[in-house]
Amino acid sequence: LRVDESKLTTEYFEQLSRESAELCCAIVPSSEERVRQEVAFRSVLEVARRAFPDASLHHFGSTALGFSLANAGDDFLGKGHTLLEIFVRILTHLKMKDMDLSISLGSNAYDAYTPAQLVEKLGIVMKNAGMRDVKMLTRARVPIVKIRDAITGIRCDIGFQSKLVLYNTRLLKAYSRIDPRFRELVFIVKYWSKQRNINEPYFGTLSSYCFVLMVIHFLQIRGVLPCLQQIAHDGQNVPNIAIDEANVYFCEDVDTLVSSGKWTCTNAETVGELVVAFFKYFSAEFPYVHGVASVRTGSVLSKEDKGWTKDRQQEMNRSVEDPFETTNNVGRPVDKETLFEVRGEFIRASKILCSAGGVGTGAAYEAIL
Numbered sequence: 001l002r003v004d005e006s007k008l009t010t011e012y013f014e015q016l017s018r019e020s021a022e023l024c025c026a027i028v029p030s031s032e033e034r035v036r037q038e039v040a041f042r043s044v045l046e047v048a049r050r051a052f053p054d055a056s057l058h059h060f061g062s063t064a065l066g067f068s069l070a071n072a073g074d075d076f077l078g079k080g081h082t083l084l085e086i087f088v089r090i091l092t093h094l095k096m097k098d099m100d101l102s103i104s105l106g107s108n109a110y111d112a113y114t115p116a117q118l119v120e121k122l123g124i125v126m127k128n129a130g131m132r133d134v135k136m137l138t139r140a141r142v143p144i145v146k147i148r149d150a151i152t153g154i155r156c157d158i159g160f161q162s163k164l165v166l167y168n169t170r171l172l173k174a175y176s177r178i179d180p181r182f183r184e185l186v187f188i189v190k191y192w193s194k195q196r197n198i199n200e201p202y203f204g205t206l207s208s209y210c211f212v213l214m215v216i217h218f219l220q221i222r223g224v225l226p227c228l229q230q231i232a233h234d235g236q237n238v239p240n241i242a243i244d245e246a247n248v249y250f251c252e253d254v255d256t257l258v259s260s261g262k263w264t265c266t267n268a269e270t271v272g273e274l275v276v277a278f279f280k281y282f283s284a285e286f287p288y289v290h291g292v293a294s295v296r297t298g299s300v301l302s303k304e305d306k307g308w309t310k311d312r313q314q315e316m317n318r319s320v321e322d323p324f325e326t327t328n329n330v331g332r333p334v335d336k337e338t339l340f341e342v343r344g345e346f347i348r349a350s351k352i353l354c355s356a357g358g359v360g361t362g363a364a365y366e367a368i369l
């Protein structure tokens, strides 16, 4: 990858930051959207209890975090975009607002049913209760029922995931409270990945979750975010809080962390600078062959130490470690064919971002979408 960065000007980075802020403003969920989510949550819980009377329901993933890219807001619609632009965006946003829900049951239920049977039983009550578009994905890595709530029209993915998803959602939330640049970068990267069709784990590309971990890892390396799993409350040893054989401890009280001065950010880069650096990092700098991006340690680990393969074909799919479940390769869906597609998109974005700076044209950021 050859890019000439010497021509990138301060004005260019300012423009990128401005465009990023505008894009985020256009796609953050409105408060009305949140109310509708709450209504959908309650109706799913009510129906699930018909099949599993002791069920409790948990909201995780982007909609729980406020990271979802929901309906284009009025802000965006009022800004003189063409009808085609608006149409494309709305289509994209519609794909983006699935609510991730997880049911937990008394332990006996897990002995009585296989994961596929749980999903079938849930799917049947959902259909009988008049939920729309009910699909049971019994053979997915994590079996789920997909539904569209009849009243609100909100789509939900409902599964019986391990509690770890609730902890990793909380971890991401804590990071989002430390530095506002994190959330903006996540919006941009997620939006870009969906526009470029490399955000479909089911078709061998990466999940949003994987992209978010890549953003955190990058910001840790860059000194924008600390490593919350390595900071002990007492300043001494990191405790072990075991859930499903993982240590789920992390420093969640980020307000105290910042106000006490235990964490001081030394990086003053703008969002525009970070966007350019992010794409450069994952297209040219990250050591895919030997390295693993580890949010848990705030560093790049070696594949050898982790006992993960060094096979070149496996570069991407062994490169991102789950923060809690350390044997989980979050990049796993990527295979030989899609590896080139995903890497190619990073390289393309990086090249465009760096060359647009030289030309100084408008809408620089839009060019990567």
Ligand code: 3AT
Residues within 6 Å of the ligand: 060, 061, 062, 063, 067, 068, 069, 096, 097, 098, 100, 164, 165, 166, 168, 169, 207, 208, 209, 210, 322, 328, 329, 330
């Ligand atoms: P979308 O807005 O739905 O694209 P999201 O942020 O909700 O993005 P995902 O749907 O990819 O992200 O994932 C939702 C949550 O599911 C995030 C995490 O708690 C869990 N999760 C997803 N993939 C994995 C994985 N490979 N390993 C562990 N947990 C995962």
Ligand code: MG
Residues within 6 Å of the ligand: 061, 062, 063, 098, 099, 100
């Ligand atoms: Mg999701």
